[in-house]
Amino acid sequence: MTEDIMNVLSEFIARDILKQPSRRINPQDKLISSGLIDSFHLVDLALFIEDNFGVHIDDAELNASVFDTLDELVALVNERKA
Secondary structure, rough: OHHHHHHHHHHHHHHHHOOOOOOOOOOOOOOOOOOHHHHHHHHHHHHHHHHHHHOOOOHHHHHHHHHHHHHHHHHHHHHEEE
16 A cells, blocks of 8 residues: 555656656655755645545645655555554
8 A cells, every 4th residue: 555655646746746757756755855846836746645545734744844755745644544
């Protein structure tokens, strides 16, 4: 399940946010703190997670300390689904 979530998120980020469908996003790549994802796309990513995985993300969680890597995103989804 964790790998499925990671693949879905990685594909969404590469295809819809970065517009680079062949790009590989690694689990530890910094998304926010590296500038790969800006604040506008961060909201898109949060909405995608909520819609696709049925979990709620608070606005206060949309920051690099909670939301900066695929590993952190997958852990957040798994925690909320449990």
